[in-house]
Amino acid sequence: MNNSFKEKAMQLVFLLAACASIIAVILICVFMFGNGIPAMSKIGIVNFLTGTLWEPFADVYGILPMIVGSIYVTVGAIIIGVPVGIFCAAYMARFCGPLQYKVLKPAIDLLAGIPSIVYGFFGLVVIVPIMKDIFGTSGKGILTASIMLGIMILPTIITVSESAIRAVPESYYEGSLALGATHERSVFATLIPAAKSGITAAVILGVGRAIGETLAVSMIIGNQAIMPDSILSGARTMTTNIVLEMGYATGIHRQALIATGVVLFAFILIINLLFTLIKERSARNE
Amino acid sequence: MIERNVMDKFTINDLNLYYGDFHALKSVNLHLPAKEITAFIGPSGCGKSTLLKTLNRMNDLVEGCKITGQVMLDGGDIYAPKTDVNLLRRNVGMVFQKPNPFPMSIFDNVAYGPRTHGIRSKLELEEIVEKSLRDAAIWDELKDRLKKSALGLSGGQQQRLCIARALAVDPEVLLMDEATSALDPISTSKIEDLVLELKEKYTIIMVTHNMQQALRISDNTAFFLLGEVIEYDKTDKLFSVPSNKKTEDYITGRFG
Numbered sequence A: 001m002n003n004s005f006k007e008k009a010m011q012l013v014f015l016l017a018a019c020a021s022i023i024a025v026i027l028i029c030v031f032m033f034g035n036g037i038p039a040m041s042k043i044g045i046v047n048f049l050t051g052t053l054w055e056p057f058a059d060v061y062g063i064l065p066m067i068v069g070s071i072y073v074t075v076g077a078i079i080i081g082v083p084v085g086i087f088c089a090a091y092m093a094r095f096c097g098p099l100q101y102k103v104l105k106p107a108i109d110l111l112a113g114i115p116s117i118v119y120g121f122f123g124l125v126v127i128v129p130i131m132k133d134i135f136g137t138s139g140k141g142i143l144t145a146s147i148m149l150g151i152m153i154l155p156t157i158i159t160v161s162e163s164a165i166r167a168v169p170e171s172y173y174e175g176s177l178a179l180g181a182t183h184e185r186s187v188f189a190t191l192i193p194a195a196k197s198g199i200t201a202a203v204i205l206g207v208g209r210a211i212g213e214t215l216a217v218s219m220i221i222g223n224q225a226i227m228p229d230s231i232l233s234g235a236r237t238m239t240t241n242i243v244l245e246m247g248y249a250t251g252i253h254r255q256a257l258i259a260t261g262v263v264l265f266a267f268i269l270i271i272n273l274l275f276t277l278i279k280e281r282s283a284r285n286e
Numbered sequence B: 001m002i003e004r005n006v007m008d009k010f011t012i013n014d015l016n017l018y019y020g021d022f023h024a025l026k027s028v029n030l031h032l033p034a035k036e037i038t039a040f041i042g043p044s045g046c047g048k049s050t051l052l053k054t055l056n057r058m059n060d061l062v063e064g065c066k067i068t069g070q071v072m073l074d075g076g077d078i079y080a081p082k083t084d085v086n087l088l089r090r091n092v093g094m095v096f097q098k099p100n101p102f103p104m105s106i107f108d109n110v111a112y113g114p115r116t117h118g119i120r121s122k123l124e125l126e127e128i129v130e131k132s133l134r135d136a137a138i139w140d141e142l143k144d145r146l147k148k149s150a151l152g153l154s155g156g157q158q159q160r161l162c163i164a165r166a167l168a169v170d171p172e173v174l175l176m177d178e179a180t181s182a183l184d185p186i187s188t189s190k191i192e193d194l195v196l197e198l199k200e201k202y203t204i205i206m207v208t209h210n211m212q213q214a215l216r217i218s219d220n221t222a223f224f225l226l227g228e229v230i231e232y233d234k235t236d237k238l239f240s241v242p243s244n245k246k247t248e249d250y251i252t253g254r255f256g
Helices: A002-043 A045-050 A064-095 A098-113 A116-135 A142-152 A154-166 A170-178 A183-194 A196-212 A215-220 A238-245 A251-285 B048-054 B085-091 B106-116 B122-135 B139-145 B155-167 B185-198 B211-217 B235-240 B245-251
Strands: B008-019 B022-033 B037-041 B065-073 B092-095 B173-177 B203-207 B220-225 B228-234
Touching: A002 A045, A002 A251, A045 A064, A045 A251, A064 A098, A064 A142, A064 A154, A064 A183, A064 A196, A064 A238, A064 A251, A098 A154, A116 A142, A116 A215, A142 A154, A142 A196, A142 A215, A154 A183, A154 A196, A170 A183, A170 B155, A183 A196, A183 B106, A196 A238, A196 A251, A215 A238, A238 A251, B008 B048, B008 B203, B022 B048, B022 B203, B022 B220, B022 B228, B037 B048, B037 B211, B048 B173, B048 B203, B048 B220, B085 B092, B092 B155, B106 B122, B106 B155, B122 B139, B122 B155, B139 B155, B155 B173, B155 B185, B185 B203, B185 B211, B211 B235, B220 B235, B220 B245, B228 B235, B228 B245, B235 B245
Parallel strands: B037 B203, B037 B220, B092 B173, B173 B203
Antiparallel strands: B008 B022, B008 B065, B220 B228
8 A cells, every 4th residue: 555655656756757858848849939930920931031131220030041051060060070970980889999999988978078168169269270371261150160060069979870880780790701801891881881870860969969059159150140152251050140149139139039949949850850760760670 | 431532621630729718629620521511510519610610710700719720721721820811701601590681782782792802893793693692592582672671581581692692702612500590491491402502512511400400411420529529420421320429329319
């Protein structure tokens, strides 16, 4: 009697804990859409999404430059971070000795734990001057932000890819060796393709991290709310748009910023959906 | 007794193998004739699979594995320092206990070996794939679905695909490590028929738990116990008039 009561009580506690996260998501949705949708309809959804001018003082709110900016830096981060991350994961899972692993693993965990602001400082005092020297620009811009985001997404990509490569059955590796393939070929032609779905998941998580990063990006991207015309030009992402202006925005301006958040939210939603789909597909294949 | 012959494919001289402190193979001497089927039998843990894996050096993957003695393939010691292990494994193919096709298309599975060894021409690869699948007696079943994933095949088909994959690199020897133990009786008999055909071109060495299988298809049989070769003889001789009491006890089912 007493025991069953305790069990029921604990079940209730667990249920409440589980509900907390769901309620949080629902509240965020309600707040975001409740504030963002009216602004979008006032501005006009097409004008809002495809307008190339962002001039709050003239009440012109087009966020296409920010959408493009976000996509540019994310794609840049993927181009830089994914190959490095996958090679590093392959090295850790299949090439390095226990000694190198003991150094690499904590280093990568540490990389994951470094706060954004520190990355931002690093970008500002290391990458920006280098870019300035090489290209003769201000040094701030899409390429600079891409390089830094490429580094920031490394831990996500490495950790998830490494466990995906490790999860491939040893029998594939042995089968490849038994055909006379070298260790390198066995890893790159058998293990990595077999870990494809896990590695794709790693990339998607990396995309999510890159597109959502705000603070570090705002320090080194230049923040001009204009359509970027090259990878060296300054730009503004959706996230930095919000953080730069939220402090003083009022009225429709404020709502337009929240609507920017809604668009960002939609991007993240799509990314998560893709992630779930890929996870399900790989589970079915096994 | 099986006479030693210059045509022997493998000659194993005083082979000892240790896993760490465990003495897994004890002073093994064997000579395996070319283009015949030799079966290794014995209870679990007797060293038969271990010996099989020394023949293509898959034991190199096992940490703490140490080997003394000689394993000669066509007169050359495969454990000599200058041996190209990848070339050895190309010449000595292996089929595993559990079918292990790669998670790719049937075509890519068979073409994996040739591609590994530098064949890029699509036409040439197509020829090799067809020939290998025909040799593995599975071409008719699979020819219309070469682009489909190999993981969708039945266990028996997967195992024959693995045999085709091994044949595609044109080996001289085929090692089979209990290759039918995970299969149903019909698939098993298909693979046995296949192995009998393959011995015209290949030297086949198989480990089996199934004594009827050894009796049905092998020419020579070696009986292992606790890491030692107890008896090695023509299969019909070993099964009808074994010269060792332990062999007799094992094949009549008194232990094992």
